[in-house]
Amino acid sequence: xxxxxxxxxxxxxxxxxxxxxxxxxxxxxxxxxxxxxxxxxxxxxxxxxxxxxxxxxxxxxxxxxxxxxxxxxxxxxxxxxxxxxxxxxxxxxxxxxxxxxxxxxxxxxxxxxxxxxxxxxxxxxxxxxxxxxxxxxxxxxxxxxxxxxxxxxxxxxxxxxxxxxxxxxxxxxxxxxxxxxxxxxxxxxxxxxxxxxxxxxxxxxxxxxxxxxxxxxxxxxxxxxxxxxxxxxxxxxxxxxxxxxxxxx
Numbered sequence: 001x002x003x004x005x006x007x008x009x010x011x012x013x014x015x016x017x018x019x020x021x022x023x024x025x026x027x028x029x030x031x032x033x034x035x036x037x038x039x040x041x042x043x044x045x046x047x048x049x050x051x052x053x054x055x056x057x058x059x060x061x062x063x064x065x066x067x068x069x070x071x072x073x074x075x076x077x078x079x080x081x082x083x084x085x086x087x088x089x090x091x092x093x094x095x096x097x098x099x100x101x102x103x104x105x106x107x108x109x110x111x112x113x114x115x116x117x118x119x120x121x122x123x124x125x126x127x128x129x130x131x132x133x134x135x136x137x138x139x140x141x142x143x144x145x146x147x148x149x150x151x152x153x154x155x156x157x158x159x160x161x162x163x164x165x166x167x168x169x170x171x172x173x174x175x176x177x178x179x180x181x182x183x184x185x186x187x188x189x190x191x192x193x194x195x196x197x198x199x200x201x202x203x204x205x206x207x208x209x210x211x212x213x214x215x216x217x218x219x220x221x222x223x224x225x226x227x228x229x230x231x232x233x234x235x236x237x238x239x240x241x242x243x244x245x246x247x248x249x
């Protein structure tokens with residue numbers, strides 16, 4: 001019986017692979033995409049590659065220009081980063097406040113479990129990398145991917161808990177975590193993110209709207225300052241204070 005020919009990757013698999021290569025920096029920002037070469041490297045025809053690129057265009061990770069073809073989007077510049085975080089300051093503290101008000105479907109326990117799972121993954125990776133029998137250095141890219149996955153899921157859960165589908169859809173369309181992820185420095189300290197997320201989760205669990213709103217706003221400002229270091233400006237000013245939108249809660 002002749003051996004089975006391995007199935008070729010589907011469009012979804014090609015999309016996932018290209019997305020990982022872009023987010024991980026293996027296909028650098030503002031790089032022209034060679035469809036023929038990609039198809040050859042992935043062992044597929046050009047059709048699933050083109051379909052995957054169209055989906056990535058929807059993620060704002062790929063742009064298309066007539067005559068130039070597809071390219072990866074450039075990194076956010078500092079004004080673009082500031083604008084993104086100003087938007088987040090308008091939306092996410094309100095969402096955290098709204099989530100803390102609702103005692104029936106309060107997401108605090110679920111947020112806490114997400115944090116427990118994330119810390120468990122980090123602890124397992126740290127143990128593995130401290131094992132003298134494990135060769136090589138710590139896989140920074142894996143840590144970055146785990147961090148962005150946790151961060152995106154955590155913030156999305158808070159937004160979803162607001163119960164406002166318009167806000168949820170608008171937030172998703174910013175793809176903020178995909179863009180900021182590519183700005184992470186090679187050496188990542190996850191401790192600050194965990195501590196800040198714990199503070200948000202605890203305030204929501206206790207149904208303390210004021211504390212939840214404040215914790216989320218502080219976290220977003222701190223995140224902006226950490227990302228601003230990617231531009232060599234550790235003293236970059238935080239986004240301006242946004243007055244609380246308490247009448248919306």
